[in-house]
Amino acid sequence: MNITLGRTRLFLRLSHPLPLLGGALLYGLGSAIASYLGRPFDVGIYLLGQSLVTILQLAAHYSFEYHEPQLEVEGSRSNPYLGVSKALAPGGLSPQTALNATIICLVIAATLVSIMLVGGQIPLVAWLILLLIFLGYFFYSTPPVRLIASGYGELALSLVIAGLIPTFSFTLQTGELHRLMLMSTTPLVALHFAMMISFELPEYARNVKLEKRTLMIRLGWATAMRIHDLAIFFAIASFLVAFINGLPRRVALGALIALPLAVIQVWHMERIRRGFPARLRNLTIAALGLFGLTIYLELIGYLLS
Structure with a gap:
């Protein structure tokens, strides 16, 4: 048994x-x-x-x-x-x-x-x-x-x-197809991309050893970290553009609620880039939390609109 x-x-x-x-x-x-x-x-x-x-x-x-x-x-x-x-x-x-x-x-x-x-x-x-x-x-x-x-x-x-x-x-x-789909999923794609990069950071040394040609290995950890931050900023900007072009207010409000997690994630990555002790677990939890919470808030926003 x-x-x-x-x-x-x-x-x-x-x-x-x-x-x-x-x-x-x-x-x-x-x-x-x-x-x-x-x-x-x-x-x-x-x-x-x-x-x-x-x-x-x-x-x-x-x-x-x-x-x-x-x-x-x-x-x-x-x-x-x-x-x-x-x-x-x-x-x-x-x-x-x-x-x-x-x-x-x-x-x-x-x-x-x-x-x-x-x-x-x-x-x-x-x-x-x-x-x-x-x-x-x-x-x-x-x-x-x-x-x-x-x-x-x-x-x-x-x-x-x-x-x-x-x-x-x-x-x-x-x-x-509809433009709301593009406006709603573009930020999520960017956040998922940033999450993937953050998850690869703890595995960087092992991936180098195994010669795995991931994005972080090909670009280098420093460049990949900057792309991670750019992806999050792009997600925030795309939410703003979507709201201006007709994204429902309650969906946009959900993005605003998730914004502190985005700031925390960028802050964690910046600390690592500057050589502070790497809190990789906190980074990956923040990345997963940001992506998951944004999906949930978008879903609830549309259901309540």
Whole structure:
């Protein structure tokens, strides 16, 4: 019984539930924007699309851990948002478990896609966005493309998670694109990008040792830190521009509530850049908190508008 319970816990870690929750909130944001615009809400389509997004996320998580086995044995710390669960470390689950889980998820995804095709209610634009989501997730860690080793993986993943997932949900409900989607997701993409950089900082020395060509390795830690700050400032500026151009007031107010966390995150990064003792845990918590809180406040803002 203890062995079974232990393996269940390891598999749960392998699945990375925290990013799944983030994906659910982002997917909900897209449909909330559609409802704000007065479009009819189709519960069946919503649940089908949410299931498909979650299954693709799971497939991406399992595939990443299968194709990055060195992360499990080289002293890297567990990180739920970088795909490092340590569940495949010696004494844990086997890599074959991750591969089998990936295949099962892809089969389930194909089944859900078939159901959507038979229903014939999914607009073309939603199919195109779904294809981009799949390609972004699949080639993030899968050879031969491996975006994670290209220096562009952080930006590509940010576009998929913070940009395309809510847009997919929106197009499922409306069959079209809208400027509110761009205004709402642009800051989130920037914040997710900054979060990815902050999560890579504690792993910088290990990534150098493993010759992993992440964005921070390619640009250098100092340049990557500046880009991190620029991404946060860009997110703030894009919220301001969006508000001027019609972003609902309650959504903009949510961004204002999250602003102190943005200041704290930049402050933490500046301290590290100046050589003060690195409080990397505080930095990563602030980054995750800023991204998650901003999603939540946007979602609530649209639901209450």
